[in-house]
Every structure is written in C-alpha cells, then in structure tokens.
Amino acid sequence: xxxxxxxxxxxxxxxxxxxxxxxxxxxxxxxxxxxxxxxxxxxxxxxxxxxxxxxxxxxxxxxxxxxxxxxxxxxxxxxxxxxxxxxxxxxxxxxxxxxxxxxxxxxxxxxxxxxxxxxxxxxxxxxxxxxxxxxxxxxxxxxxxxxxxxxxxxxxxxxxxxxxxxxxxxxxxxxxxxxxxxxxxxxxxxxxxxxxxxxxxxxxxxxxxxxxxxxxxxxxxxxxxxxxxxxxxxxxxxxxxxxxxxxxxxxxxxxxxxxxxxxxxxxxxxxxxxxxxxxxxxxxxxxxxxxxxxxxxxxxxxxxxxxxxxxxxxxxxxxxxxxxxxxxxxxxxxxxxxxxxxxxxxxxxxxxxxxxxxxxxxxxxxxxxxxxxxxxxxxxxxxxxxxxx
Numbered sequence: 001x002x003x004x005x006x007x008x009x010x011x012x013x014x015x016x017x018x019x020x021x022x023x024x025x026x027x028x029x030x031x032x033x034x035x036x037x038x039x040x041x042x043x044x045x046x047x048x049x050x051x052x053x054x055x056x057x058x059x060x061x062x063x064x065x066x067x068x069x070x071x072x073x074x075x076x077x078x079x080x081x082x083x084x085x086x087x088x089x090x091x092x093x094x095x096x097x098x099x100x101x102x103x104x105x106x107x108x109x110x111x112x113x114x115x116x117x118x119x120x121x122x123x124x125x126x127x128x129x130x131x132x133x134x135x136x137x138x139x140x141x142x143x144x145x146x147x148x149x150x151x152x153x154x155x156x157x158x159x160x161x162x163x164x165x166x167x168x169x170x171x172x173x174x175x176x177x178x179x180x181x182x183x184x185x186x187x188x189x190x191x192x193x194x195x196x197x198x199x200x201x202x203x204x205x206x207x208x209x210x211x212x213x214x215x216x217x218x219x220x221x222x223x224x225x226x227x228x229x230x231x232x233x234x235x236x237x238x239x240x241x242x243x244x245x246x247x248x249x250x251x252x253x254x255x256x257x258x259x260x261x262x263x264x265x266x267x268x269x270x271x272x273x274x275x276x277x278x279x280x281x282x283x284x285x286x287x288x289x290x291x292x293x294x295x296x297x298x299x300x301x302x303x304x305x306x307x308x309x310x311x312x313x314x315x316x317x318x319x320x321x322x323x324x325x326x327x328x329x330x331x332x333x334x335x336x337x338x339x340x341x342x343x344x345x346x347x348x349x350x351x352x353x354x355x356x357x358x359x360x361x362x363x364x365x366x367x368x369x370x371x372x373x374x375x376x377x378x379x380x381x382x383x384x385x386x387x388x389x
Contacts (some may be wrong), residue, residue: 039071043081050088057092065101073109073205079212086220094221096252103225103256110229111202115186120234121151121354122262124227124242126273127199129164131324133315136347137275138170139332142384143351145193146374149358152189152232156199156207160214164272165318169325170332171196176387186232192386195232202231228253228260238262241354243270250286251296258292265292266357271315276350279311279342283349287357305353305364307345316342336381348372 046068049058068085071077077085089098121144125137141151157168157178168178180188180195182202189195200207206226213222227242240262242253250267257265268277269284277283283303286296293299316331318324331343352367359367374380 039067039076042067043071043077043085047081047084047088050092051084057088059092059095060098060101062097062101062104065098066105067101069102069105070108072209073105075205075208082209082212083216086222087216087218090218090220096255099221099225099252099256100259102221103228103260106203106206106222106225106229107260109203109205110231111182112230112233113182113186114233114235115150116190116235117150118235119150119237119239120189120232121149121239121241121358122230122232123151123153123275124240125153125155125167125275126162126243127155127166127223127226128159128162129166129169130272130274130318130328131162131164132318133271134318134328134331134343134346135165135170135272135274135276136328136332136335136343136350138167138328139336139347139380139384140275140350140354141194142336142380143347143371143374144354145383146379147351147355147370149193149354150189150234151194152185152197153194154197154199154202154229154231156210159210161217161219165324165328167196168198170328171387173325173329174333174384174388182231188387189232193383194387197231199226199229203229224249224252225256228256230261233261237264239264239266239358241266241268241275241357243268243274243276245269245273247297250300254286254288254296255292258288264289264358266354268353270350271346276315276346277305277353278314279305279307279345279349280314282308283353285353285357303364305349306368307349311342311345313342315346333381333384335375336378336384338376338378344375348375 046060046064049060072082123140141153144151153167155166155168171178178196178198182197185195185197230238238261240257244250244267253267254265265288267286270276271278283305285301286299319327335344335347348368348371351371352364355367356362356364
C-alpha cells in the first residue's frame, strides 16, 4: 500500500479507509488540560510516529490518540497538524486502540442525556448523506414509532466528502425543526416517538471541524466515529442501528459501540452505507445483545427476504434532473400515504429487519405485515406529521 500526503489546490488528500486491529482497551476519559505545555510535544510525537512513509508508520497508544483528539476539539492544535494527523492515521490504518482513544475524546465533548423512556434506538445514518439513491431513512423513525419504538437520528445538514441528501435536509424541507436542543429533542421523542438532534448542538467542538474536513477531502476517523456518539439515551436500554459498506468495519463498530454505552447492536450492510439493505440481495447483518463476542465476524447472518429474489434494483435511483432533497421527501410522503413501489419496499425492508432484531419471536413476514399495516392505515404518517406541531 502506497502511503503519502498529497496537496491539490490547498486540499489535503488521504487514501480510502482500511483497518487493522489491536486488543481493545477500555475507554478511560482523561482529558488533556487546557494550556498544557506538553500538548505540542504530544501532537508532534504522534505525527512523527504515524506519518513516516510507505508501510513504516508506527501505531500510537490509546492514551496518545485521546490526548491529541481532545486537544484538537479544544482548538489547541494547528489546523495543518490536525489534517496531517487525521490523514496519516487513515493511510497507516487506524488500530482499534487508536480508534478507542479518539472515540473517548469525542464522547467527553458530547452532550448526552438520559430520556424518560426505557429504550432508545439510535439510528446512525451516514452523516455525508446519499447521492445515488432516494433514501428512506428519514421516514424509518415514524414507522418505528407507530410500532412502539422510540428512536433518534443525529447528524448534520451537510458534510464531506459526499455532501449528499441527509435527514436534516429532508426534515427542513418538510418543515420539521432541526434546531432543537438535546433536551427539547428528547421531549419531542418522548411525546411523538422520534426526534432529530443536530451535531452542532450536542457536539459543537466536533461540528466546528466541518470546514477542515471539507478541505481534507477524504474520509477520516471522524467519519467513522461520529455515528457512534449518543446524545440521547434510554433509562434502561440504548440500542444502535448502523449501516456499513466495507467488511472491516463491523468489528470496530461493535467493539466501540459496547464500550461507548450501547447494550444492543444491529449492523447491516446497507445501500450507500445506510440503514436500508439492498432489495436485490440477501440481507447481511450482525445482531448482538448485551455482550460483544470475541469473534465479531463469525456472527454475520445472511437472510433471504421477500424482495431478494425478485427486485430489479438495490434501491430507487435518484433522478439527476430533479432536486434530490425534494425527491426524497416526495417519495417518502407517498409511501407514508400508502403508495406502493420501490421506495416503499426499501422502507419496509429497513424497518422490518429492525423490528425482527428486537423481537426474536417475530418472523420477517410478520414484521413486514406490521410495517405495511401502519403505512396503509396512516399511523406512520400521523407520527411524521406530529413532528410539524
């Protein structure tokens, strides 16, 4: 693997993500004190270790990764050094220990509250959104709410590298308030069944790095880790639903999720890394309840669905001659009003596999029946419209 740092018109560029693993260390948040004279030394030492050259980068400790990331969030590190640090880590291949250190720093700078509901499902959609397919993710929470599950989506309006369609954009166009504080969002979830909360409000120091991340161009460890933050928790259970693409990620996501405070993890191979599995392929997913297994990869399930043998496409393709956000909102509202088609199939499959992950007595066909019932009788639409009040 060729390593290096390129500069193109002032933008720092990294390679595609890859992972290596070390034994996980428990998260021990011990933030670097502000104005600590050793910060510059820690940052320089970390960069000197990881940004060496082709196949020569040295791993840094969990503690070092945590201290550097905490200093970054406190704006104590020069932007050039931040860019080099994140890119060099990605090109070296982040270890599990390094990910854990970065994650602990992000958690320490995230507002997180416990809601008044017993169980909260965190729907971790890709923060940079969708460009190729019409996403139904913004409508999943309404269906789950109609089936008795409280859920939260957290994200941003737009972030690189894709700057695609996000739940934030769809909700804004629909007239839903995306600027609720964490406390107000939790209250909304308690009354309506779901909510959206923006990263700018629960983790402003991470959100402040958006411009730098745009200039970095490529994905960094932040892209991986921000989906695992937990702004709203349940009193008894906090569950994670997260989509992935690359086969190296289930192990890292699972281990970090349990360390961060989730007690149930559902990982699925989704279209564009999202929460909707491909309609024309068997469903590939990992489900873990309460305990992180020693060997995550061996626990993958491959399930045939009612769509996998007959669907002609993975999801509804985006029409390039129409506004992408408008397409998603229009198709989603049509589905909530009972219309049939590919978009409905995507939403139904995404919601059914979440329901079956939390109720092992429920067959896939039974879950689909529950989803279709709330789409046909208007219960899911009623939950969505309640967000407008």
